[in-house]
Amino acid sequence: MKRIRVSVEGRSDVATDVVKLSLRKPDGNDLPAFTPGSHIDLYLPNGLVRQYSLLGDGRQTSRYEIAVSKAHAGRGGSRCVHADLRCGAMVDIGEPRNNFALRPGQDAFQFVAGGIGITPILSMIRHCASKGWDWRLLYLARTRAHAAFQDELRALGADRVRFHFDDEARALFDFAGPAFVVDAGVPIYCCGPTPVMNAVDKFSKDHPENPAFFEWFSPPAESVANGVTTDFRVRLDRSGRILVVPQGKSILQVLEESGYDVPCSCREGMCRTCETTVIEGVPDHRDYVLSREEREAGRSLMLCVSRAKSDLLVLDL
Incomplete structure (x- = not known):
């Protein structure tokens, strides 16, 4: 995935424990255009990657603005933003993605x-x-x-x-x-x-x-698996290799343990980074980004959380 180097051009407090950051390319060139509801990956100095929504309406691309609330019981992402991302700091971001777009035909x-x-x-x-x-x-x-x-x-x-x-x-x-x-x-x-x-x-x-x-910024605390969790097989269409995904492991984990380097970020079905095309089989969707229509179509899944309702999934990998 393409990473973009930016600098923290501005920082301000906009509420209790909420800081707004302005991000700009060091050379002053425009950043990629985006649509309302988009987010970016933020590659933090402590090694974590977190997703934050863009505040603009998409017309202003000379800089991006994000706002981050300090989660005192979180896993360290927001605390790193608040502690380390001061004006002048350099950081990498991902290109904008939108899992929360306004539907066309509505006004x-x-x-x-x-x-x-x-x-x-x-x-x-x-x-x-x-x-x-x-x-x-x-x-x-x-x-x-x-x-x-x-x-x-x-x-x-x-x-x-x-x-x-x-x-x-x-x-x-x-x-x-x-x-x-x-x-x-x-x-x-x-x-x-x-x-x-x-x-x-x-x-x-x-x-x-x-x-x-x-x-969703995080999976619901009371969320549970959809249906019975059992072992299933995954065939990688490009190589023909078949892998077994056991209970307690995700497709993503099995791929990584088998030597595959797969783009991923949240590992919770929240960001769509690891979305992969399904060629055959019936996926068991456990993400929070696919629409009802996309789930029913069954043409893609999130490697980090999805499982299978069929014995075999054939994936475009």
């Missing part, structure tokens, strides 16, 4: 953001504003201090942006109550912590006229 949107989930949503809002499309935002945060980009969002109008702060309301937002109303036919785009995502998903299922689309 009205309901956005729901929880905490740092505002980052891909802000990109979408900026794009909608530039197009003159109709949109509404519900922004949830623990406190006002934890809600990033408040000034910009408030300037867009109280008729469009609604805030909910748990500490002031003394309760979580109730998506099942009368406070959350979405016009029929308007899709919902949601990014935030698992409870918010689950509540929006339930609302959408109860209101099928409001399809919901999600950007």
Whole structure:
């Protein structure tokens, strides 16, 4: 995968434990264009690779902007950003990818953001504003201090942006109550912590006229395997080699143990880096990026998490 060297041109605090970084090529040339909802891989000094959403609407490519919330119980990625990526630091990024794109043919949107989930949503809002499309935002945060980009969002109008702060309301937002109303036919785009995502998903299922689309930053804590996990075989179409994938190991792990160097990043079915074409067989999808239509088609899978419903998978490897 192509890596791009950038420098940290600017850094600012935009909320409690949330830092915004501006990234630019050292030679001043433009970065690749992107679409709203896109993210980049960030190759951190401590060896970790993490994915962060781009804040722009795609028109500004002289620099990228990302915002990173410090996860105190995380695995070290966000802490490294906060501690080490100061102005002038050099770092590698990947080219933009979009697993959370606005669907074509829509010009009205309901956005729901929880905490740092505002980052891909802000990109979408900026794009909608530039197009003159109709949109509404519900922004949830623990406190006002934890809600990033408040000034910009408030300037867009109280008729469009609604805030909910748990500490002031003394309760979580109730998506099942009368406070959350979405016009029929308007899709919902949601990014935030698992409870918010689950509540929006339930609302959408109860209101099928409001399809919901999600950007997951991490697998749901309560997620479980889809179906029974058993051994299965994988045939690599280009060499004809057959590998056995046992219980407790992913296809990706088996490939790596067999000497294959496969592009990967999150290892959790979150980023689409290891997506691979399925030539034959029925995959058991366990990722968080494929759409319902893509799952039903069964033409690709994520090597890091997907398994098989058939005894054999033939992959384009």
